[in-house]
Amino acid sequence: MHTIEGGVTAAKGFLASGIASGIKKRKKDLALVVSLQECTFAGSFTTNLVKAAPVLWDQKLVAESKTVKGIVINSGNANACTGKQGMEDTKTMASLTALALGKSFGSESILVCSTGVIGVPLPMDTVTKGIGLCAKELKEGKEAASLAAEAICTTDTFSKEIAVEVAIGDTMVHIGGMAKGSGMIHPNMATMLSFITTDAVIEKSVLQQLLGNTVVDSYNMISVDGDTSTNDTVLVLANGMSQCPSLVPGGPYWDDFTQAFDYVHTYLAKAIVRDGEGAGKFIEVQVNGARDKKTAQTLARSVVKSNLVKAAFFGSDANWGRILCAMGYSGASFDPACVTLSFASAKGSLVVVKEGQPIVFDEKLAKTILLEKEVQVFANVGEGSGSGTAWGCDLSYEYVRINGDYRS
Amino acid sequence: MHTIEGGVTAAKGFLASGIASGIKKRKKDLALVVSLQECTFAGSFTTNLVKAAPVLWDQKLVAESKTVKGIVINSGNANACTGKQGMEDTKTMASLTALALGKSFGSESILVCSTGVIGVPLPMDTVTKGIGLCAKELKEGKEAASLAAEAICTTDTFSKEIAVEVAIGDTMVHIGGMAKGSGMIHPNMATMLSFITTDAVIEKSVLQQLLGNTVVDSYNMISVDGDTSTNDTVLVLANGMSQCPSLVPGGPYWDDFTQAFDYVHTYLAKAIVRDGEGAGKFIEVQVNGARDKKTAQTLARSVVKSNLVKAAFFGSDANWGRILCAMGYSGASFDPACVTLSFASAKGSLVVVKEGQPIVFDEKLAKTILLEKEVQVFANVGEGSGSGTAWGCDLSYEYVRINGDYRS
Structure with a gap:
């Protein structure tokens, strides 16, 4: 296993984009991460009883959908404590994104994340226009990943990306990720927002179990201010496009893969703390x-x-x-x-x-x-x-x- | 029940003093609260697994002694995380105080409290001289109470005192108290330092049970910084000198007394928060x-x-x-x-x-x-x-x- 340049587009077949849609005054605030092929996926979410609408949406998808196509993420507004309207807006974000990607996808193939201020309804006119524009910007390559990593930030002072390459038999498999902090950080079972993509071949149930183990030693071991957020979410997409041997617990390549997987999550967790609000140490x-x-x-x-x-x-x-x-x-x-x-x-x-x-x-x-x-x-x-x-x-x-x- | 001027000397037969012994550079740092008659007493202590030596000493007295004579308190040094020497120093403080009060008292009749920096041994030469001087200053009256209230402070910006008078049948009973904050405040089962004196007639076991109930709604409901201290202590002394009817749960005057008792504790708990470190609101x-x-x-x-x-x-x-x-x-x-x-x-x-x-x-x-x-x-x-x-x-x-x- 070794690190390589890049982020969420380091794995084969993943596209990303990030734009300034107008939710924030000037900065980038909307990102897409999309796979060319359908992905198995896993999610880990806040234990806060008050869960933002997109967290509830993603939990439903983890429970009910077999595969997903991508993730839409906005910063500048957490869509938390926003009542019934909040859930409607999340569904709209998913269906608008699905529509922009092609008519064959339903809204239940799109995961949604929001981060920012709590208790303010999303400006849906802005978001609607933004999703259309953001979908047109989808690209492969590390520049596209960087734009997405920038767009998910709130009070972060730098964007957080990582990518690694690991040999699974004769095949090189890639794992890339991005995350954002940097206040309301005291994860319990999951954290802030962290997105990992991989071209590994791995079943949904296996991926979910692996993620569950990983968060215990990575995100759950960091704290900026002791406040467990309403929006904490870690999502992992695996599109299998490396065509490596299927990864199963106890299999010949399991330890190699999990070591790389843990490394990526721990790196991002530590990056969040390094960029903790006001942190000097x-x-x-x-x-x-x-x-x-x-x-x-x-x-x-x-x-x-x-x-x-x-x-x-x-x-x-x-x-x-x-x-x-x-x-x-x-x-x-x-x-x-x-x-x-x-x-x-x-x-x-x-x-x-x-x-x-x-x-x-x-x-x-x-x-x-x-x-x-x-x-x-x-x-x-x-x-x-x-x-x-x-x-x-x-x-x-x-x-x-x-x-x-x-x-x- | 109504409030009156004064603090720990408001109840009949209680003396107090507070001096600058030299533990701190300039400010008052040593206090005594002593009763003319032996007192029943009760204590409530930090739930922190790391307990300062004086906390361990006071817990032993609550478990084993029937009555006590008084309390010696120093500020500027918590005598916490000070190893075996810490416990020796606490015992020395108790025995020096007992000696200064008269030859008939043993060290197990003196409660000890310390507050201030953790992990530094007490300057026992200074403390020894100080206890002798402090005992000579013991007086009745509200000025003496104020000197003691001042001497127990650390980063507090004002001293915290309260006194009330409550009619128990035909007898006026008094409850007075003082407390200090103002950081490492997130009590759990007891708090920082708070000292209550009363001339009520009340058995030790009844007093202990009453205190246990009171801390749940007073000290345990305040927080300055979420840190539960190693030294949190609430002590109550009752010398019975009002000669009021004995107070028992369910008895005719129980509600009057407990209302006054709760009022005093809640007042001091709120005063600690008002003076929380750096607090503006x-x-x-x-x-x-x-x-x-x-x-x-x-x-x-x-x-x-x-x-x-x-x-x-x-x-x-x-x-x-x-x-x-x-x-x-x-x-x-x-x-x-x-x-x-x-x-x-x-x-x-x-x-x-x-x-x-x-x-x-x-x-x-x-x-x-x-x-x-x-x-x-x-x-x-x-x-x-x-x-x-x-x-x-x-x-x-x-x-x-x-x-x-x-x-x-």
Whole structure:
């Protein structure tokens, strides 16, 4: 497996486009991802009880449709908390897209995603015109993928793309993806918006199960602000156009494929955190020695979610007590008297607590380590062999500024 | 029941003092609350698995001691995550205080609380001298109570005191209290530090049960930053010196007393939120129409805890979608299609969602309402008769500034 240039069009037979339709004032806000052949597909969605209309639509398709043709995505408006009109508008987006792609497709072959402000009806005149224009722009190639990746962004400061190539027997298979953040990020079972395309040959039920396993270690292990969105969606399309051997769990190429698949999802999840609203630092928290993996993941997640830990990182302050405090209220079981804690970055590493006892450390070295843009926290709880890693960012003035006036 | 001037010395037979011992650079940092007669007592403590040494000490006393004589409290250092030395230092604080009060008391008659930075050993030379000096300053009267209330503060911008008088039969009974916030506030089962004294006659087991019920509706319903501290403690001392009829559940004066008792705790809990780190706004979220009280409280708490809701209030932005979103991920059950939401303040009120449908509202009026310092959110989920109220504050630049460099 190796990375290649590109995004959602890296896999054979996928087209994309992204345009400024007018939902936002100036920026790109509408994207299409379409496959030349019908795709098996999988989806993972927010656990928020309040689900946006497009989430409900996509869940229905995952349950009822065998294949899909593509995805239409708008940014600038989440179409969430928009009542009955919201569901009507989602259906209209699907049927308009199907119509633009050719008369043989029904609306149930188009997945729909929306992201942006909650509680405002979609401007459907604008969206209707936009879908027609966007369909005319559909192209192969990495430029088209980049336009789509740009069009799905909201407060993101950079677009997030990845593509890899992996040999499945004698066939090269491609997996490409794009995602958007960057606030209301505390995924639970799925996340924000992430779209993966592949030309692998894989059955729908197998793909769905694989995605379910992947989100646990990727999107579900990141947090920007602890708010689980109403629109979190991960969609995977597989059109089989590489004509590789069919991928089945336990089969000869399964591990190669899943490794590449996991890599793509984890890359995008981490990219979302790197671009967290107002984020100046990328924080990785690795918990080892827990009684099991779930315990380690719960502990790691609690640390990256803590406002006080995040604010301390903003100030490059080695306030490790807040880390132990956040582990303590996580609900996971461990013995504080056995914990060893250390900080690390490109500038070195430093043990601050050893088996529950605070260590007198060099504050200047601590500051030097923590002033880096990427910082790691290692916590060993000394109980077993469970490990888990979570990714987060600092809490900055900029986060407050962005979110104090998001709608304006 | 009516409020009177004063704090922890309002009840008969309670003395207090507060001094600057030198744990902090300049400010007051050591306080004593002592009763002339032995007290029945009750405590409620943090659910954080990482518990500060004084929390462990006080829990032992609640389990094993029948009565206590008083409380010693230091600010500027939490004595949390301080290993074995931390517990030794707590015991020393208790025994030094007992010694200063007279030879007939053992260390197990003194409760201990600490608040401040985590993970730094207490400067015991300074604390030892301080306890001797503080004991000499013990006095009756509201000035002494105010000095103690000041000495327990950390980043608090004002000290928090309350006193009430309630007639129990022919006897006037007094309840007084003080508390400190103002960061790492997301109590679960107890909170930060809060100290209540009363001259009521009440058995230890009855007092403990009453306190358990009270924290559910007061401290457990506030949030500043979602971080449950390692030191959260509520302590109640009752010395019986009013010689009122003994208070028992279901007895003739029980409702009068519990009403006053709840009032004092809720007042202090709300005061902590009003003085939340960096807080510019006080936010009350009232959920009605839930299937039961617990559901309503879970929904209300999730809203005041959301960073995105808090940041929207900072910007006086009527971004109600974030409120519905936070209710949605709370884990509590409700039907989003039945929710009615409104904002209110001294400047008026405004319905923004009616039975799940967004209402077009006057943005200027919304801004006028939300620019007030005290704002209310009403959510009716239209299912039953369960109600719950939570209190929180906005998320400001100032919160980030305070916590980006707390240790310096």
